[in-house]
Amino acid sequence: MPDFDVAVFGAGIAGTAIANEMRKRGQSVLIIDPNASEDAPGPPGALVNPATGRRAKLTWQAEKCYDALKEQIEDICVVTGRDDLIAETGVIRPAISESLAENFRDALTKYAWPEGWIEWLEEEEIRAMNPHVAENHGGIHVKSGYTVFVDHYQNAYRTYLRLKGVECIYETAQYQYDKENDQFVIQFVSGEQLTAGKVIMAIGYKIRDNADWSFLPLNFVKGQIVHFEAEEPLNWDHAISARGYSIRRGERELTVGSTYEHNFENLDISDKSYDQILKKLDLMLPKLTGKVRKISQMAGVRVTTQNRLPVIGEHPEIPNLFVYTGMNSKGFLFSHYVGQLLAEHILNGNEIPDELSVQRFSE
Numbered sequence: 001m002p003d004f005d006v007a008v009f010g011a012g013i014a015g016t017a018i019a020n021e022m023r024k025r026g027q028s029v030l031i032i033d034p035n036a037s038e039d040a041p042g043p044p045g046a047l048v049n050p051a052t053g054r055r056a057k058l059t060w061q062a063e064k065c066y067d068a069l070k071e072q073i074e075d076i077c078v079v080t081g082r083d084d085l086i087a088e089t090g091v092i093r094p095a096i097s098e099s100l101a102e103n104f105r106d107a108l109t110k111y112a113w114p115e116g117w118i119e120w121l122e123e124e125e126i127r128a129m130n131p132h133v134a135e136n137h138g139g140i141h142v143k144s145g146y147t148v149f150v151d152h153y154q155n156a157y158r159t160y161l162r163l164k165g166v167e168c169i170y171e172t173a174q175y176q177y178d179k180e181n182d183q184f185v186i187q188f189v190s191g192e193q194l195t196a197g198k199v200i201m202a203i204g205y206k207i208r209d210n211a212d213w214s215f216l217p218l219n220f221v222k223g224q225i226v227h228f229e230a231e232e233p234l235n236w237d238h239a240i241s242a243r244g245y246s247i248r249r250g251e252r253e254l255t256v257g258s259t260y261e262h263n264f265e266n267l268d269i270s271d272k273s274y275d276q277i278l279k280k281l282d283l284m285l286p287k288l289t290g291k292v293r294k295i296s297q298m299a300g301v302r303v304t305t306q307n308r309l310p311v312i313g314e315h316p317e318i319p320n321l322f323v324y325t326g327m328n329s330k331g332f333l334f335s336h337y338v339g340q341l342l343a344e345h346i347l348n349g350n351e352i353p354d355e356l357s358v359q360r361f362s363e
């Protein structure tokens with residue numbers, strides 16, 4: 001018998017979700033991440049916004065994704081006693097050009113929005129909600145959108161997993177398939193060795209260094225964000241998404257993002273990206289120009305796919321080795337519903353939808 005039913009590599013958005021979905025189904029779970037802890041730094045804010053892109057398209061399986069994430073967040077809050085993981089403040093998407101306004105108006109009827117998720121706002125209504133917003137042609141109010149305080153969320157999630165009986169080891173480890181015993185041997189740098197019946201790789205962009213999954217046609221897009229403090233208290237709490245996004249935190253802070261850098265050599269922050277982000281802030285909230293001070297900056301990498309959907313499934317040649325990656329720019333929204341689909345596939349043999357399956361690449 002292996003020590004654990006399943007070992008999950010990566011305690012980020014995908015790893016915590018799939019570790020939890022496996023645990024909920026009675027599996028003994030080990031989660032491994034050399035860069036995580038219950039008190040790790042992380043991005044100050046990210047958005048759950050089901051109205052995506054220039055066309056404000058309703059995201060894939062939006063209602064199921066939304067409900068699964070929300071239910072999980074509520075449970076983490078109950079179990080950990082925290083109430084600082086999200087802010088349900090909605091997202092305003094001002095149309096800063098006429099063509100964008102046309103797209104947004106079309107989106108209201110083109111997609112099957114769940115009741116109460118979205119509404120049109122005229123320019124004066126946007127101005128009444130937030131006089132700082134740039135001139136616009138009206139826009140949409142994604143009432144269902146919300147802010148995730150990522151550092152709080154991820155740390156609380158790891159605490160939650162530990163309290164729920166998941167073994168969390170924050171150390172570097174490697175796996176090796178032991179064919180004879182049909183299990184994986186997990187070798188830690190500390191010298192400790194454990195075994196698991198299954199391995200799930202949820203290691204974000206580091207998947208590109210993993211030889212077993214090199215056949216996946218993934219793309220990697222770097223993004224930088226800036227966290228600012230305003231001179232004056234900011235008297236609105238919604239997020240804004242125009243040609244970038246701004247997310248509120250506390251009385252004066254806002255996170256502004258993000259760049260899309262397809263060619264990059266490292267994850268260093270750069271002045272060029274900072275300048276681009278300042279321009280985004282100026283486009284969205286021109287009255288704040290010159291009235292904010294930079295507190296911190298961060299860069300990360302999105303793992304993207306051609307259909308903008310995650311990749312889940314079993315390795316075509318190594319039994320019991322699975323992957324959960326390709327979260328694109330909607331990692332939060334996808335995380336739990338897609339995690340449920342993967343867990344049901346692994347444990348009950350349920351089919352993975354074609355659009356998510358590893359097989360879309362391996363065949």
Ligand SMILES: Cc1cc2nc3c(=O)[nH]c(=O)nc-3n(C[C@H](O)[C@H](O)[C@H](O)COP(=O)(O)OP(=O)(O)OC[C@H]3O[C@@H](n4cnc5c(N)ncnc54)[C@H](O)[C@@H]3O)c2cc1C
Nearest residue numbers: 010012013014035046047203204206223300327330331332
């Ligand atoms: C600038 C920027 C802004 C974004 N904004 C949003 C947003 O507003 N809303 C949204 O939903 N999404 C957003 N995203 C996308 C979101 O961050 C990703 O979709 C999400 O982080 C992907 O989750 P993941 O678990 O696959 O990877 P990650 O969150 O990167 O987690 C991977 C984890 O694996 C660990 N790891 C790496 N290698 C190993 C190894 N060998 N062994 C064990 N562990 C390992 C890492 O330490 C890390 O903790 C943004 C991304 C960027 C870059």
